[in-house]
Amino acid sequence: GIQVEQSPPDLILQEGANSTLRCNFSDSVNNLQWFHQNPWGQLINLFYIPSGTKQNGRLSATTVATERYSLLYISSSQTTDSGVYFCAVVRGRQLTFGSGTQLTVLP
Amino acid sequence: NAGVTQTPKFRILKIGQSMTLQCTQDMNHNYMYWYRQDPGMGLKLIYYSVGAGITDKGEVPNGYNVSRSTTEDFPLRLELAAPSQTSVYFCASSYYSFRDQGGPGNQPQHFGDGTRLSIL
Numbered sequence: 502g503i504q505v506e507q508s509p510p511d512l513i514l515q516e517g518a519n520s521t522l523r524c525n526f527s528d529s530v531n532n533l534q535w536f537h538q539n540p541w542g543q544l545i546n547l548f549y550i551p552s553g554t555k556q557n558g559r560l561s562a563t564t565v566a567t568e569r570y571s572l573l574y575i576s577s578s579q580t581t582d583s584g585v586y587f588c589a590v591v592r593g594r595q596l597t598f599g600s601g602t603q604l605t606v607l608p
Numbered sequence: 609n610a611g612v613t614q615t616p617k618f619r620i621l622k623i624g625q626s627m628t629l630q631c632t633q634d635m636n637h638n639y640m641y642w643y644r645q646d647p648g649m650g651l652k653l654i655y656y657s658v659g660a661g662i663t664d665k666g667e668v669p670n671g672y673n674v675s676r677s678t679t680e681d682f683p684l685r686l687e688l689a690a691p692s693q694t695s696v697y698f699c700a701s702s703y704y705s706f707r708d709q710g711g712p713g714n715q716p717q718h719f720g721d722g723t724r725l726s727i728l
């Protein structure tokens with residue numbers, strides 16, 4: 502099956518810093534989603550991005566499908582950004598998740 | 609709309625017991641999914657359904673059963689609970705129409721809040 506790798510596995514930032522999370526995938530995909538899992542375990546849809554760039558406030562995402570990667574940018578990080586960030590790729594009817602990036606933002 | 613609702617939120621089972629995890633959605637979505645999330649890992653697909661009466665296996669179906677008698681409900685059953693099934697279980701739903709370009713995977717999935725299951 503398709504492999505989805507995320508880096509870095511862990512990231513610790515000071516509040517106000519910027520960060521870039523990466524998602525690499527091993528085969529062509531129909532689409533890609535980024536999720537934030539908050540400390541309470543809830544999964545929150547961030548972006549649904551097969552290609553190109555999208556922005557939502559302090560967060561933006563870029564997917565380069567031909568090169569099989571996606572990037573999630575977090576600017577001016579806040580403590581509420583802490584949690585695990587997952588990318589998940591879509592092939593056919595199934596979503597395959599990476600193992601996530603654990604982000605900790607310190608006050 | 610409540611979205612995707614899962615019950616119970618927490619449960620402890622003994623080895624060999626059985627139970628059903630409930631999932632219901634009120635968005636009239638035709639596709640529904642069950643995932644499990646083990647500690648420190650991403651989610652893995654257990655089963656999915658493309659509509660009432662139709663189910664199919666995902667990546668890790670062993671030890672589980674599902675049914676889809678209505679559009680709204682997609683229960684997941686554990687028949688003989690084993691310690692390896694200790695996990696957090698997520699239900700999700702999405703909508704697909706044949707008019708949607710790119711296939712059913714091109715619609716975002718909406719997730720419930722999860723059921724934390726421990727088997728001792």
